[in-house]
Amino acid sequence: MKMKHMKLVAVVMLGGLILAGCKKKNTGEENEEELITTVKLTLTPVGGGSALVYSWKDVDGVGGNAPVIQTITLAPSKIYNCSVQFLNESVTPAEDITPEVVTEGTDHQVYYAVSGGANLTVAGFNTDGNGLPLGTTASFTTAAASTGTLKITLKHKPGVKAAGDLVTKGETDVEVDMPVVIQ
């Protein structure tokens, strides 16, 4: 009798653990969502000169070590062609996520906001398939020497992107502040 009880106990407890295997799992091994660790700006001066590269980097993701933030240093009264890249540098080789932003450009938009007195104007954005601004490339125009901050924001607006959208619309995928020095 006692033995029988013990067997039942074992069977039911095992049963509970076997249930653990029951739930349907998604077919195929799928990867975790793209992680973005790095925002990289490549600034090519119009009219010649070597390209400048500045980045905002948090390779270990949320938590852990603090991000490494470079200062964007530009010459006064010049025009630069800017191209922005979103990278996952937590893997080797680093993964470039920018092509996906461009491919699904009708759902995304990159915004640039200058604050703190830097004499910098950002315009000339490239466009998505619907002719709306995308902003993975832009034109930076500097004026007199000054300092300030550039905020770069990547917004995700599936199905709702429209002309004249403010930066407040949609969900933020990336939002970084980089110091700007014009000298």
Add this chain to the structure above:
Amino acid sequence: MFQIIRTAFLLLFLLFLNTVAAQCTLALTGHVNDADTKEHLADAVVLIRELKLMQTTDKDGFYSFKGLCSGVYTLIVSHAGCITSEKHIHLKTDLETDIDLSHAVTELQEVVVQGKTTNNAASEIKGKALESTRGLSLAESIKKVSGVSVLQTGSNIYKPVIHGLHSNRVLILNNGVRQEGQQWGNEHAPEIDPFIANRISVIKGASAIRYGADAIAGVVLVEPKLLRHDPGIGGEVNTALFSNNRMGVLSAMLEGNSAKKPAFSWRVQGTVKRGGYARTPGYWLANSANEEYNFSAAAGWKKQDRGAEIFYSQFNTKLGIFAGSHIGNVTDLWNAILAKDPPDYIKNVAFSYNIDRPYQDIQHQLLKLKAWKNTGNIGRLNLVVSGQYNNRQEYDQKRFASSSNAPQLDLSIATGLTELVWDHFNTGDFRGTIGGSFMYQNNSYERRLFIPNYQSTNAGIFAIEKWTKNKLDLEAGVRFDRKSIYNTSDNGNVRDYPDRVFNNISGNIGFTYRFTTALRLLFNASTAWRAPQVNELYADGLHHGAARIEKGNAALQPERANNLALNIVFNNTNWDIDAGVYHKEINGFIFLEPTFPPELTIRGAFPAFRYTQTNARLSGFDFSAAYNFDAHFSSTVKASLLRAWDKTNKQWLIQMPADRYEAAVEYSLGNARKLNDTYFGINSTWVLQQTRVPSTGNIEVPGTTVKQSDYLNPPPAYLLIGIEAGTKLKWKHNNVSFILSVTNLMNKAYRDYMNSFRYFSDEMGRNISLRVRIPFELKHKHKS
């Protein structure tokens, strides 16, 4: 001439006599039955209140009043061990009416119910009260109990809150088994189908040490009715339809008892639920649809002195999360808050039943085996063995259409639980329960790390004794638990999580003194402890729904709650009053403390929170009073008040329910030939603004240097009006019941402090619901 007059007079006299006789020769008969087993109850007392006539049922549970006049009467039926029942009747012709009484004490929860009597006998939802919540979630079903509120995440996710505490501090017993899921999350609702229950009880306070030490806020018991005892096959179909989110719920139950093998009974039950977007008074809540599919099966074998029962249930739900709540970072959160209402592109979405990302997909399975055997005449030995499996998948918004379809969070927890207890009852003035339990748990995650993989065990032993003498009941209990968390290092060596072991003692002592049959005083003092949970120790990462970074604290120690509760209960024919005060000192109360500065990520800055401990004091007042003006009119008032103070930091505790008052008036028409128990009523709920919140915090208002404890001040007070009407239609031998109700009748736009989506959207607007319950008998041998 004289002859004629005399004849006429005589005729008139006879006519008069006849009329009088017609009025006062009515008979009222019937049986008093056990609501669970349908057995006839002998020695039940049936009282006609208006006539002060009393009868005791015979050995077949039969009662009979003769020579009654037509009129409206109130029957009050009581029986030892049962809950006294009242029934309004309209007597016009001879009437046969049966009365079902519910057990005050079930076989299953003998001792818990003792705990209940030292607390609050009225904190039960059953019968009509339960029927009027059918189709709602478990937490919504019990929020009518004073002292109980709900913690909400939008219109789909509800968690029960008892005296301001929730999650791991509230223990939920699903058919006698501790519910073990990922209870720690504010947006993790209990995975239970309330349709399995015919009674949901709330034990407030920490006095119920029977099922574990950690329930320092209280226990919610979800109790199915006992398996069928009389031969035959029967069941019921429940439907509920809701206008607001166009939700339909269908639940069916079939049960039987074999005529050839009377020891064997069985039951199967299933529920299907589907609702679309909920609607606030101004707009649809995009993506707030929900689906649920549940089923359960039970079989039992019962002899005079022994029995066994097997129960399996599965709960599946998919819950859409309101699109306007999904935010990328704190800037988005502030944009949403400052805009007050969701943006137009979310508000203008049309109604749908579709569930898109973000959503939750949850499954819970329970397998339970119970066996019992009487130990002579003095007691009973019970063995319960159960296995549970919970899987929670959370799907966030995808970044690209081409991104993986996998969930971002995927947590599985498997639990095995064994419990052996001995109940003794025929032992002089003493009765009680002695036993032990052992639990094993294995938690694993895939995808994003929020809590680590771990295994844990919990072993406990306890003894609870009750002594009854004359007008006094004394109760005392003690429990020892040892909890171990281990194998926490099995996480790909990403981070280091130490193993932990906790052990400690909890206990309670209480008494009930019955001054008269109507007036009782109940007192309870208890001490309980709760070990820190894995999320409190080791959580690390972004809590997406809450837009904050939560960090565990490996140095946490168990929290200890010392409780005092005093209740005065008064019930007679007109009054039903329960007034209780409670006082809880929680040393080492674990909570999320804001830390400064906010943490910088590539998505922007997030406020950071870290689990920490303080000494807290929670005291409050629960009140409910019902008064019957006459056989038709009755009214109820309720109040729930709580003051929660952080003694160390000398400020109020955040996220505590505001004061709540409720009032209701009901008019019952009593019984007619075809329609029984017809009633209609109006009710109101008044929730005040929570003004007791911490005065400082680390959340910076954009564009200022002001630091506050919350993004937004608690929403203003609100008053909601509702109406409800119900009746029972006699159909064959059963009553088909209908309940029509309207909540938020005035379609008021309001927000509630206990809803984490108060930042983004209003609450649900007017909701009209119709509930129909159809009991049926397929095979029934009538006792003639």
